Amino acid sequence: MLSKSKFLLPVLAGALAFQSCNKGADDKFYTTADGLSYRIYEQNDKGEYENRGEIDANDTTGARMDQVVTMHMSYRTESDSLLFDSRQQNQPIMIPVMEPTFKGSLENALTMMRAGDSGVFKISADSLFAKTFNQPMPPFIKPGSHFTFYLKAEKVQSKEAAIADQQKMFEEQMVAQQERAKEQIKIDDAKIQEYIKEKGLKNVQKTDAGVYYVITQPGKGEKAKAGDNVSVHYKLSFLDGKELESSYDNPMNGGQPFTFPLGQGQVIQGWDDGIAQLSKGSKAILLVPSPLAYGEQARGEQMPANSILRFDVELVDIAKAASAPDAQPGMGNKK
Template sequence: MLRTSFLFWPALAAGALGLASCDKTSGGGDFAKTPSGIEYQVFKNEGGKYSSREIAAGGDSAAYRKRLGQIIALHVEYRTAKDSVLFQSRKQQMGYPVRVPLQPVKAKGGLEEAISMLQPGDSAVFRFNADSLSIKTTGQPAPPPIKKHGNTMILYVKVDAIQSQADAMVAQQKAMQEMQVKQQQHAEAQKPKDEAIIQAYVQKNNLKTQKTASGLHYVVTQPGAGAKPSQGQVVSVNYRGTLLDGKEFDSSARNGGKPIEFPLGVGAVIPGWDEGIALLGKGAKGVFLIPSSLAYGQRGAGNDIPADAVLRFDVELVDVKAAPPQPSMPMGMPQGQ
């Protein structure tokens, strides 16, 4: 199961959907419209009270050109025309803002232009044609999970700050350190809960699992004839991933029936996979019961994998290939430089 990156529309196009709510100042009322077709409501914060404000010409304004190269920190939420939440950054960022560099606006009518309109303290609602926004961002029409609710995409934004690159880097490093501490504390508290869930599942389904020191439970249902893979080797795996209630959230069958390929032991997949696949010989089949600390933790993944979910994977190690060759060091180049 590959890791998933969440940030703006590309994450939605890949099926990364989230939950919860963003700071919303208004969801109704009249929308103004830019010449490029973006419908918007922008509100400024004055002493804790919000009032609507007119905007300058976005990326064409002198004020925005002065901000080029700076970093905007903001909270974002996407909703459909029927107000279904598709993605919410607060959940993915554990309450911390995402940070985006302010660059020249190349494509009018899209996210770049919308963000260029904003100032520190602003809250805003943007309304887009979903197909038009997707084509500007990804080159493809909006995916069916988006359009089934109508061809409108609504973006709620709350600006936290606009910072220099140096200040943004300091703030980002601090946030990452705080997030790691919170995640570690939560994971430690969750471990005994996950173990109890797995034990109950094992007994109910009459499974005879082995357990690793990290908490991964596994069963080898068909021994492999080949050697076990080592770190860096490229493995091919057929798989089916389900929650413990049997609901499937991903499989190689969904991806054209082809096995997934990835380098083992380098963080390309969730930790439970890196550890579990290394226990199998080529040709082996098995079952992994992966605690949340070795999967997607308290963040979960999209609509299908909730926070703190224990996951089951039925896997088959189809092939093991040699690690790709590393670039050779030029002659005369001292190591470590």
């Protein structure tokens, strides 16, 4: 999770944006013996940022080898096109300090930064792609040009401390996401109830988790249990009727039903929850609130975040698992 490439490679996927750089009177760049152009700012007693000036080559107050710098980072092309900005992801990134991949590299820049400092660095685009990114330079980057990196160092710490901070951050994000999901499911529930009334759906039932379902054709036999392999035909649509996909005419699977182990977390929770209510041969409508589907995660332009989904499903087959009575739902990994 602390690999530098994880945070640098988005340059190839970032959308280009054009913004002007703000320049003040204190914008003089200095250059190291390795050719790294920089200006670094520190906060004074009034909380204002001042240019630290030229950094002595023997200065050891910056980040050291094997430490981790937690920072916000953005970088732009020489023509001032924004390629990446960690603030757009609403969280800082962590980069371990490593041996420089070339003279005047980003690794050199990190060793000049102290916790609280802000820095602007000009780094060769050719060398970045050849030595650090290990990728061909895309055609929209001019050969011989440079990238301008803007760094704001929040913390400089050991790897152990950084990993502990990262775990704490993930836990806090998870709690916040769960709280947002609780509010979102209330909003979605009201919309689903309105949809049910509008469409005149009868015999609607609701699971404890919040999935509404209507059995349009009852099946026979027992219901599937956690661990059983179920084969399901489905048609996916939004509440406005727009169809997104269907297993019946999906060329990728030759029109065959989708098969998965029930209750193992390999599908959205709305499916694990809804399909468990059906017997073999059943046809049903599942109305899945967004927190039980893809939640805040947008899936391309076709499926925005917080999308309520309708599935018209048919439980074609149930293959009993040998250890089904001992299987526990939700223990697997969602694909």
